[in-house]
Amino acid sequence: MKKEQQHHLKVLALWTWTWVGTMALATFGPKFIWDGQTALTSLAIFINLLNGVLMISANRKLFNFYDELERKIHLESLALTLGLTVVVGLSYSLLDQTNLISFDAEIGVLVLFVGVTERITFFINRKRYL
């Protein structure tokens, strides 16, 4: 069971890194590689989207290999992350709309927040149960 779980973890890592790679390509490619050609930009975005779907599918497969406690730990941290992201994200957006911050509210900041929050809540939960 553990070996299969490790295999699914490796597959997820592979899809995650390729997703990051295709994201970088779709972001910087139009400016630095193909000089803004719309067809190539569309293709890069499509490939990135497809890669993202495969990454989610790999994550789901890995999740199905978790046992009940691991699932509980992950689900609780994901629920907390989702709630915090909605609340913090909307407040962040309001700060931008009301010009209380001098810069634009970037989605990247929120993605970073999701990642950091998920890791923190995961480790807190893990410590609670293990």
Next chain:
Amino acid sequence: MKNKVRELRKLKGLTQEQLAEVIGVSRQTINAIEKEKFDPSLPTAFKMAQLFDRSIEEFFLFESHE
């Protein structure tokens, strides 16, 4: 929920790792159940009951808060 999993596991001469393998969960899950930090699902409780040859009520002690 209070339980006697550790006691019954030792009575069977099993390590946490071995019990986890038989039940199909991780060793950490068995540890969390024994420390009463986590209540297992019904299928896991039934698998334990079969292995220990006891009814679930004999080793999981439900305490009503009413």
